[in-house]
Amino acid sequence: MFKINEELAKDLIEKRRDLHRNPELAFEEFNTTEHLKKWLGEHGIPILPFGLETGIIAEVRGEHEGPTIAIRSDIDALPIKEETDVPFRSEIDGKMHACGHDFHAVSILGAAILLNEQKDLLHGTVRFIFQPAEEVAQGAKYLVDKGVLNDVKAVFGMHNKPDLPVGTIGVKSNGLMASVDKFEITFNGIGGHAGIPSSTIDPIIMASQYVTNVQSIIARRIDLFHNAVISITSINGGNTWNVIPDKVVLQGTVRTFQQEARETISSYMKKLAQTTAEGHGGAVDFQWDSYLPVVNNSEEYEEVVREAIKEAGYEVVNAVPNAGGEDFAYYLNYIPGFFVWMGVDGPKEWHHPEFDLNEEAIKVAAEYFATLAVKVLKNA
Template sequence: MFKVTEELVKDLIEKRRYLHRNPELAFEEINTSAHLKKWLEENEITILPFDIKTGVIAEVKGEHAGPTIAIRSDIDALPVKEETDVPFQSETEGKMHACGHDFHMVSILGAAILLNEQKNQLHGTVRFIFQPAEEVAQGAKYLVEQGVLEGVRGIFGMHNKPDLPVGTIGVKSEGLMASVDKFEITFKGIGGHAGIPHNAIDPIVIASQYVTNVQSIIARRIDLFHNAVISITSINGGNTWNVIPDQVKLQGTVRTFQPEARQAIPEFMQNLAETTAKGNGGEVDFEWESYLPVVNNASQYEQTVREAAVEAGYQAVDAVPSSGGEDFAYYQNYIPGFFVWMGVDGPKEWHHPEFDLQEDAIEVAAAFFATLAVKVLKNE
């Protein structure tokens, strides 16, 4: 059981307010990283010598031998103009910690301080990953390429959740946040006179058939117990009333919670695009960009996560998934991980200019992650 002293709480709140006043965007987190490093060093926590532009990797080695696990916090802010009335508003016009990553940083710093003070409880090592550039979905990938997961057995993280009260932790195995993929489909026909369509191949007709039929993939090809959305968000082709254009371009996104659905959908979509084009005498270019995987929580950790919440003095509740994306998912491509919602009782959703949170959630999160690390390492 970890006791977060009043003094530590006060200190973490002060640090959070400093970070809030000084937000930095993705891959520009120079000052943020320097402060994290300084605060970790002041607490005699080891910084690992990774050669990274921004972000900090630290480690607390327990007194007992054992494996290594990681706890991750993101560190970047957003290009949002702050409209809260807190006394520690952003001092950089047009930049704001509107996703609460300032809260994540000091909470995980708090967990590191608690664990460093009680190394005798640790059967192994805890690596703290302060990750840049979450908002552009590139930071996790960058750090994995730098080798931060080497030797790490499992990874844990959180996102603050404004619609959950402070003291509650949202827990769910498997899909918690949706995968995000992008596509661009160009149907190519033969342009011509609008009055003589038999001499043309009309890509507008081909694209129209596709837009309607593509939804049958969700209805007929995806398992009833899986969920996915295909949204076509842009159609471009033609520029006047009496000419058949030679191509039409579609853009859109696919969101799902199951890796199986995510893997199957692009092939179904591409097949349908090819047969629709071919059946009408046209051709197609199909481009797919894998953007973010599903935040896919390893069920092997669920029980421990729930117990840690209760042991730390708080409540575990069933998490409601979000169709937003989160690049924590990227780590889970390599090692098992578990991501939770941390209740912060805020007035607005993520990315809103009036986004805010209750600072008493800092001690909840710090105590929870310290407790979780001890429990996970005991079980590994």
């Protein structure tokens, strides 16, 4: 249905290299935004006035009446010094597109260009979200608060996947990327002489018991078919051999693919911290930071996603879930949608200083999203 011709393919690759040379960090994507604005303008694709500092929202309105769906790309880079030897390597010291958001942005631009040329195929409107600040997990929330998803029926997105070949797209309903939560737990006791522990309330005992007992929440409170980890990654308390300290601070993270498991874990972790502290006559300060929800793909769109991939001429593979976070999750908390892995045949994983990808995947991604948009709107 849609084919990126050679000329457009070359042009998109050039544009990707432009962005790659000039990476910008979260909420500082001013040049990136200007570039995208210019490129959308060159193709006569209208930009919506959401009053964003960085990031841009564009729209292609079909010739037929119908609902609005959204396709999202992120646009920010990372504070990493690039160590590839590609000719278009980052020209900004200490900053790099090491997560491939430059690739995401031009692929979505490609889809917008394709759809803009064939509006007769669209039964509704496609909104293109070029989102800032994914790497700090704030951009999606910022755009939802700005009303970017108001009246949008469903949202679609992707992340490049270096371990998948170009031309393959990974698909999976429900949890694709884990929720990410942070915690900090302070056990408070009464410090004192190590030789007279009976006159202290020892927070090291509380913390030690907690570190081992907390794993029983995974073993005994989480459904056999759910997946979760609790990792305690830092313990701080005491500074010498003969003094019992007055507090111990634990930090760590929880990852899971099911919202139900996420809620169970946070509530039992808190209960266990309280009972552990109280059991020893101490007290606890339990801080929970809900960082990112699960990227929870809607089953209702799996079929059309699979069909669109095949119709665009590419191969569906089963997606393996990943425990990194992705702020696309916020959109899926708000409206249904579907996020896929785009094969890019890269030498290194995300956030590596030698991260790179095969630019042939731009064509694949653009054609997939254009095909998907037509099919979703036709079914709506």
